[in-house]
Amino acid sequence: MTTTTTSEPEALLSHLHSADGSATFSYAGYTIVGAVNGPIEAQRRDELPEEALVDVVVRPAAGVGGTRERHLEGLLQSTLRQIILVTNFPRALIQITLQVTVAPENEYVNTKVIQANTNLPILPALIQTAILTLMSAAIPLTATLTSVVIAAIAEEGSTREIINPTVREVEKSCSLHVFAFTSHGDLILTQSEGEFTMKEWEDVLASAQRHCCPSTSGDVNMSDDLASGADFGTFTRSVLEAKIASDLYWK
Amino acid sequence: MATPKSMTLSSTTFAKLSPHPYLLANLQPADSSTTPTRTNGRQPSEARTPYINTSSLSHAHGSAVVRNGDTTVICGVRGETILTSAIPNYRAASAVDNSDSAQDEARDYDLLVPNIELATGCAPNFLPGVPPTTLAQTLSTRVYSLLHSSKLIDVNRLRIYPEEVGGGKSTGDGDEKMDEAEESDEYAVSEDKEVKAYWVLYIDVLFISFDGNPFDTAWTAILAALRDTKLPQAYWDADREMVLCKRSPAKMSRLDLRGLPVTCTAAVFTAKEKQKKGNGSYWVLVDPDRLEEGLCDETVTVVVDQLSGGTKLLGISKHGGTIVGPELMKTMVATAESRWEQIRAAIE
Amino acid sequence: MAMQTDNIYVLPGDEIDPAHIPSHPKHPLRLGPGLRHVPPSDLFPTIAGQLVTDRRKNMIWVESNGGRYIPAVGDLVIGSIHHSAADFFYVTLSDYTSNATLPQLAFEMASKKNRPQLHSGDLVYARVSLANRHMDPELECVSPSTGKAEGLGPLSEGMLYSISLGMARRLLMRKSAEEGKVVVLDELGSAGLAFETAVGRNGKMWVNSKDMKTVLVVGRAVTETDEKSLTVDQQKKLVRKLVKEMA
Numbered sequence: 040m041t042t043t044t045t046s047e048p049e050a051l052l053s054h055l056h057s058a059d060g061s062a063t064f065s066y067a068g069y070t071i072v073g074a075v076n077g078p079i080e081a082q083r084r085d086e087l088p089e090e091a092l093v094d095v096v097v098r099p100a101a102g103v104g105g106t107r108e109r110h111l112e113g114l115l116q117s118t119l120r121q122i123i124l125v126t127n128f129p130r131a132l133i134q135i136t137l138q139v140t141v142a143p144e145n146e147y148v149n150t151k152v153i154q155a156n157t158n159l160p161i162l163p164a165l166i167q168t169a170i171l172t173l174m175s176a177a178i179p180l181t182a183t184l185t186s187v188v189i190a191a192i193a194e195e196g197s198t199r200e201i202i203n204p205t206v207r208e209v210e211k212s213c214s215l216h217v218f219a220f221t222s223h224g225d226l227i228l229t230q231s232e233g234e235f236t237m238k239e240w241e242d243v244l245a246s247a248q249r250h251c252c253p254s255t256s257g258d259v260n261m262s263d264d265l266a267s268g269a270d271f272g273t274f275t276r277s278v279l280e281a282k283i284a285s286d287l288y289w290k
Numbered sequence: 291m292a293t294p295k296s297m298t299l300s301s302t303t304f305a306k307l308s309p310h311p312y313l314l315a316n317l318q319p320a321d322s323s324t325t326p327t328r329t330n331g332r333q334p335s336e337a338r339t340p341y342i343n344t345s346s347l348s349h350a351h352g353s354a355v356v357r358n359g360d361t362t363v364i365c366g367v368r369g370e371t372i373l374t375s376a377i378p379n380y381r382a383a384s385a386v387d388n389s390d391s392a393q394d395e396a397r398d399y400d401l402l403v404p405n406i407e408l409a410t411g412c413a414p415n416f417l418p419g420v421p422p423t424t425l426a427q428t429l430s431t432r433v434y435s436l437l438h439s440s441k442l443i444d445v446n447r448l449r450i451y452p453e454e455v456g457g458g459k460s461t462g463d464g465d466e467k468m469d470e471a472e473e474s475d476e477y478a479v480s481e482d483k484e485v486k487a488y489w490v491l492y493i494d495v496l497f498i499s500f501d502g503n504p505f506d507t508a509w510t511a512i513l514a515a516l517r518d519t520k521l522p523q524a525y526w527d528a529d530r531e532m533v534l535c536k537r538s539p540a541k542m543s544r545l546d547l548r549g550l551p552v553t554c555t556a557a558v559f560t561a562k563e564k565q566k567k568g569n570g571s572y573w574v575l576v577d578p579d580r581l582e583e584g585l586c587d588e589t590v591t592v593v594v595d596q597l598s599g600g601t602k603l604l605g606i607s608k609h610g611g612t613i614v615g616p617e618l619m620k621t622m623v624a625t626a627e628s629r630w631e632q633i634r635a636a637i638e
Numbered sequence: 639m640a641m642q643t644d645n646i647y648v649l650p651g652d653e654i655d656p657a658h659i660p661s662h663p664k665h666p667l668r669l670g671p672g673l674r675h676v677p678p679s680d681l682f683p684t685i686a687g688q689l690v691t692d693r694r695k696n697m698i699w700v701e702s703n704g705g706r707y708i709p710a711v712g713d714l715v716i717g718s719i720h721h722s723a724a725d726f727f728y729v730t731l732s733d734y735t736s737n738a739t740l741p742q743l744a745f746e747m748a749s750k751k752n753r754p755q756l757h758s759g760d761l762v763y764a765r766v767s768l769a770n771r772h773m774d775p776e777l778e779c780v781s782p783s784t785g786k787a788e789g790l791g792p793l794s795e796g797m798l799y800s801i802s803l804g805m806a807r808r809l810l811m812r813k814s815a816e817e818g819k820v821v822v823l824d825e826l827g828s829a830g831l832a833f834e835t836a837v838g839r840n841g842k843m844w845v846n847s848k849d850m851k852t853v854l855v856v857g858r859a860v861t862e863t864d865e866k867s868l869t870v871d872q873q874k875k876l877v878r879k880l881v882k883e884m885a
Contacts, residue, residue: 059706078706079734109424110431117587117610122650124674124684129772131735158435174650177705179674179684182651222651225612232439232605237623240603244616279686280647286703286804287688288867289819290645 048167048274052282053175060176062168067203068143069164073172077133085132090125094134097165100142107158111165118219118228119169124179133178137165143206159230160209162217163188166228167271174279184227185251185271186219189243191235198239200246214239218247222272305329310585314561317573330359330579335625337554337577340510340636344518352519352545356511359579360501365511367519368492371450371533372399374485382484395445395488397438404433404493406508413500413580429504432607433495433512436593440551440604443491443516447545450487450533453525486526487533491519502579505591509553514637519545549595551604552633554626557586558613572613576625587611590619592626601627648683648700658689662696670699703804707732707840709775713766714790714810716798716838717777719756727756729764729777731840736774740764744778746787754792761793761844763836793836796846799857801837805864809837821870822859825877831855855880 048066055061058074065071081092095116097108104112115135123133142161163186170184190204190212201208209215214233221227226248231240251272305312317326317334327333338359347353350366357363374380377399396402408426411418422430437443493515495508520542522535557578561570574590575582583589588611593604603623608614614622646658659681660667669675672685683689687702709715709731717729720737728737740762742753756762768776779790801809808818815821823835833847833856845856859880863873 053704060704076706076734078708080736106427106431106434109427113424113428114609121587121611127771158431174686175704177672177685177687177702179672180650181674181682181684183649221612222649226608226615227612228609230607230609231603232435234440235603237601237603237620240606240619241616276647276649279649283647283686283688283702284645285867287701288869289808290688290701 048271050171050274050278052171052278058176060172060174060178062171062175063140064164064168064171065141066164066167067160068141068205069139069161070141071164071168072138072140073168074136074138075133075172075176075178076136077176077178078128078131079134081130081132086130089129091123091128091131091133093120093123093125094132095119095169096134096136098136098138100139111158111162114162114228114230115165115169118166118184119173121227122180122182122184122221123173124181127179135169135172137168137172159215159217159232160188160204160206162186162228162230163203163219163271166219167275171275171278175282182221182223183272183275184219184221185275186217186228187247187250187271188215188217189247190215191233191239191243198242200243202246202250214243216240216243216247218244218251220248220251222252224248224252305581309581313559313582313585317559318561318571328575329581332577334573335576337629337632340507340633342510342514342636344514350515351521352515352517354511354514354518356507356514358503358507358510358577360499361503361507362498363495363504363507363511364498365493365495365508365515367512367515368494369489369519369521370492371487371524372490373487373533377488394438396443396448399488401445401448401488401490402434402437402443402493403490404430404437404495404512406430406433406495406497406504408497408500408504410497412497416497416500425504429508432505433493433508436509436551436553436605437493437512440549440593440595442513442547442549442551444546444548447521448489448491449485450489450524450526451483452486452528487524489521489524491516500580502581502583503555503577506553506555506577509551510633510637513547513550513552513633516545516547517637521545549602550597550630550634550637551593551595552626552630553591553593553605554622554629555589555591556622556625557582558588558590558611559586560611560613574614574618574622576629588613590614590622592619592622594623594626594630596627596630646689647687648689649686650682650684652683654681654683654689658691659698660691660693660696662693665696668695668697670697672700672702673698703802705803706735707803709738709766709769709840711766711769713769713839714837715764715766715777715840716793716836716842716844717762717764717840718798719758719760719762721758722756727762729762731775738766738775738777740777740779744780745791746780746785748780756792761796761798763790763793763838763844765790789836793844793846796834796844797853797857799843799845799861801841801843801860801864803839803841805860806837806839806841806843809843809860810839819870820860820863820873822863822873822877823856825874826856826859826881829877829881831881851884855884 046067051063053061055074058076060075063072078091085092093116095112097111098104099108166184166186173180188203190201190208191198191214192211193213214235216231219228313329316329319326341357343355345353346355347366351369352367355364406426406429408416408423409418409420493512495511523541524533524535527534556574556576558572559575560572590608592606595602595604672683672687674682674684683700685700685702687700690701691698715731717731720728720730725742727740729740731738745754762779764777764779766775767778781788808814808820811818815824831852833845833852836844843860845853847853859877862876
């Protein structure tokens with residue numbers, strides 16, 4: 040059984056004027072502002088002779104970034120580098136800054152504040168913001184990405200999958216999974232933690248695939264998920280089309 | 291003086307000049323009679339044999355040295371106590387302890403503090419005495435996440451209670467009894483027994499030499515060190531309002547670990563040096579060394595535990611490429627299962 | 639005239655319907671910005687934008703607005719001198735990118751003895767003569783074939799405005815009023831203002847006039863048209879309003 044939360048993703052593109060590209064993305068309690076600058080001159084000691092250096096900076100909602108942010112940056116950097124045409128800009132730097140402005144940290148369970156204590160739930164929102172921002176900056180890409188987080192909750196002998204779970208559902212879950220797919224349907228990133236079996240992982244992967252790339256999975260019965268508006272692929276496309284149409288209003 | 295017979299390069303020069311074609315030439319030999327091997331002489335799915343030595347540090351509560359090829363790591367575990375009154379966000383558990391809010395004291399009060407130090411001159415790319423590199427910070431985060439998500443350490447073992455009335459000042463025999471009473475009456479007395487303090491475990495990992503696969507080696511060291519860890523028996527002394535430990539070494543007791551999670555990392559090496567679309571040939575290199583890590587974009591880590599019979603997965607992490615899909619992940623899990631046997635044999 | 643295949647929007651990595659790719663019996667297919675050819679015959683967009691084809695010239699490209707200026711040979715740009723060395727001026731085309739080089743002899747009538755004296759911060763209107771991803775771009779202020787400046791060279795006085803790359807392209811169109819739908823400059827001219835402008839493909843517009851007020855009005859009219867995405871009628875209205883305020 041698969042259930043989804045029904046909040047709509049929202050995005051605002053190219054609203055920062057000094058950055059080459061920018062986007063604000065809100066979904067599932069997170070709001071993230073992204074900015075891309077590039078291709079710009081890289082520092083001499085960092086530059087790569089054959090390709091652009093992709094630098095990702097993640098800043099948390101409060102305080103300065105710590106080890107957790109370094110880990111997220113590492114994951115995002117290695118993922119985005121795969122879809123940015125880095126060989127087009129040798130010796131250059133493409134800098135992606137993602138500032139979390141709202142995080143769903145203030146949920147109360149039994150009068151105890153639940154801290155989002157795992158890195159995973161924020162990843163899809165970060166990936167989605169990064170993709171929108173890169174497209175706003177017209178950085179050449181080979182593909183776009185869609186990503187989803189799924190919690191598996193054990194209930195009376197069976198496991199229930201929750202797409203985009205709340206903080207509280209994450210707390211209750213026995214395993215938590217993040218998947219990211221390219222628009223060609225390839226699995227580019229997966230992070231799973233908790234306790235699960237190979238069979239469960241494959242099931243969760245299949246639901247993620249259905250959710251993220253409905254066209255490639257060949258599954259027609261997608262009305263539930265599409266109706267929830269949580270399908271990032273369709274969402275990204277509609278946001279970008281509106282943006283392009285308003286940019287090229289004179290055409 | 292040796293005269294060169296031809297203009298061929300020695301293999302070490304070749305490796306330094308163009309590492310990617312060098313590794314590719316080894317994995318894809320022109321002559322079909324040679325079996326394809328990695329530059330380190332291993333088969334693609336062959337991991338290095340780990341060597342583990344425990345209790346080598348005399349002042350830590352537990353320690354282990356793990357050697358995995360040329361990657362050597364030393365891990366020390368030290369326990370310190372913290373009073374619940376000194377924890378700012380402390381909330382007594384008993385009042386609201388229903389199963390719905392699975393309270394995770396270890397995470398809430400940061401009772402496990404792993405730290406990974408790479409700046410020891412273990413490899414040329416890590417300068418000694420500099421602030422932690424991105425890799426060190428990433429490793430610390432991953433170790434921290436795995437320690438908590440695998441629920442390796444039983445929080446019960448870290449709780450410190452007031453001393454049982456009557457049991458305190460008696461002989462060793464009496465203490466023995468008290469121990470048992472504490473174990474069996476755990477739930478019966480939990481109403482009036484209040485946690486007064488916790489053990490905090492400082493888990494420090496130092497890389498002595500670095501030749502790839504830092505996460506697996508660091509985790510193996512942590513696992514071995516935690517298995518080796520013996521904490522003294524501690525109790526809360528109400529009169530002096532402090533935590534005291536029993537002096538006798540016989541009172542030291544081991545941490546009971548839940549399971550034996552083993553990590554297995556592999557890197558995916560592609561025939562094409564630059565990112566290109568299209569399915570070229572690739573190799574999944576298990577337990578990559580430093581040269582291989584530098585040439586691979588995509589890495590996979592699988593955490594498995596087979597202690598309770600069947601294979602339990604405790605984590606999957608893959609990033610940096612699109613080659614590993616569901617099918618390859620299955621073979622990765624199979625590889626991890628054999629790695630689990632190998633690590634268990636080394637650890638026990 | 640570009641053939642309009644009713645607004646096709648593409649995202650990076652999308653499949654392009656072969657029916658939209660123009661096929662011409664004689665001309666080879668020419669790819670414009672935003673497209674990537676993957677041998678043997680696949681064509682993928684690399685940026686989000688509108689797919690535009692010109693069947694007569696057998697061209698296809700992706701039209702978008704935004705991002706950073708990436709130099710291409712033949713582009714007219716406005717740069718500011720960063721510093722000068724023995725034989726070259728180093729010119730900034732956009733912030734935080736490596737400087738373009740402008741040979742000191744690449745000006746009309748320049749010789750070893752008689753070369754332009756430009757200082758840090760001065761503006762030049764130049765053409766990109768070399769753009770290569772592995773090298774810094776090179777500029778020239780003289781036509782290599784005729785040896786004439788053809789309007790290029792140092793820009794003295796005036797004001798520099800930043801505009802979007804899309805606006806710069808529209809202003810540079812041969813028929814900017816019909817194809818680009820920008821009429822502000824024409825309207826301001828017919829309203830009796832005397833001014834001169836230079837538009838750089840790198841998102842810069844330089845305006846000069848004897849009357850400082852005119853400079854400000856022209857700059858404001860263009861930047862407002864750009865930021866508020868004004869239509870032809872709105873542009874006319876804006877110009878009327880600005881001219882009235884001025885008087």
